[in-house]
Amino acid sequence: MTVFPPTPTVDVRRADERSVTDIAWLDSKHSFSFGGHYDAGNTHHGVLLVNNDDIVRPGSGFDTHPHRDMEIVTWVLQGSLVHQDSEGHNGVIYPGLAQRMSAGTGIMHSEKNDSWRLRGDAPHDEPVHFVQMWVVPDEPGIAPGYEQLEIEGELLAGGLVPVASGMAKHDGASAIRIKNRYAALHAARLRPGQSVELPEAPFLHLFVPRGAVTLEGAGALGTGDAVRFTATGGQRVTATEPAEILVWEMHAAIAA
Template sequence: MPETVEIRRAADRALTATSWLTSRHSFSFGDHYDPDNTHHGLLLVNNEDIVEPAGGFDTHPHRDMEIVTWVLQGALAHQDSGGNRGVIYPGLAQRMSAGSGILHSEKNDSATEPVHFVQMWVIPDDTAISPSYQQHEIEDKLLTGAPATIASGIPGSNAAIGLHNRSAALHVSRLEPGDTIGLPSAPYLHLFVPRGRLTVEGLSAPEAEVSTGDAVRFTDTDGRQLAAKEQSEILIWEMHARLAG
């Protein structure tokens, strides 16, 4: 199958806005349903959230979902019915496996500063597994330049945290202007730019340039190159399967 590249611009995302939350959705989410935009590969949710000081999500349930949270700025306090507590901050990878069912809350840990994060969901290989939680701090030097694998279920991966999906991995990279990196080769790849500006090899202007809030969905990609035009941070989902249907 030939490679396809679909660019989704930041302004085209659905928006949920309340007094304490600004949430932008790369895929259908909550009240925002688009039958043509429900997932890419195995990735069901890619929400970019800003939670105001002292705000947050009250205790709510999840089931049969691998939920990965990556904080860009500020601190997010997590608490769940499994007895897990933690404060997530930039450079700390976190995964909650909802499995057979879990309750959790997520609150801004600051009374004065907003928290800005991206939350991503993929389904596990097996349903009704035991709920679990994992977090791991990653050294800044490992996040600079070549993509660091922060979460993966792919056998043989050297990841900071695990996923209960043998076909998915999340990579993160922080780039300085002029840096160039190669993307993984995979049947499905999702690139999200939470901040910065980059060019994608092989695309014509203006499509070649992606910036803050933009996403690129690749199928059957063979390691395209990215070049940073300014200081950037990117999230890359490598997926070797897709959701049925």
């Protein structure tokens, strides 16, 4: 990774510009190159490589598959997602619960929308909607790990809340820890008229997974829109309807 002061830019990426994987059980929209959707000019921003906006249909999901040397953060917006991995971790992720998986030297895991089995009633038709984000770790070959943390109370209190961080300034905060000391993920739930101020950093990534907001100096953003900032920050984001935002603050970038 490199740390340097890039040229100030505010790059708005609209929802319909994303590549899409739409199959029988999955509707996935990719902010960056992913899988068979490759664009050499759109591989990452800062240390963020993946920002997938996924809807998984009931009774379906990702079968067991491998990951390596990646910090994976999952944020559920609707429904529940069942996680199981080869290190013996398992859990149900739901709105307000942050989850991090460190792939490290290698891990196998699955993610399923099978909450109807956990409730013990008849199958239902509720999809699970979540955003999955990948950042590179500080160094390869770390031990695999898993963490989840309830932060619903902090979100209800308002403001921009640290969700996942490896930065020293968030030590002691209610946030899951990631193995990248240059990066932090923040979230906010906003009612119409409420606003938050973005942090200042060499790299920021703002994503609107639902609702509508205005960004100071850039105008209206809707569901699925994103903004990539370099060498800037401090702008205000104001909700024009009930909205949720995810903001990556990054003080380094992947070396070219």
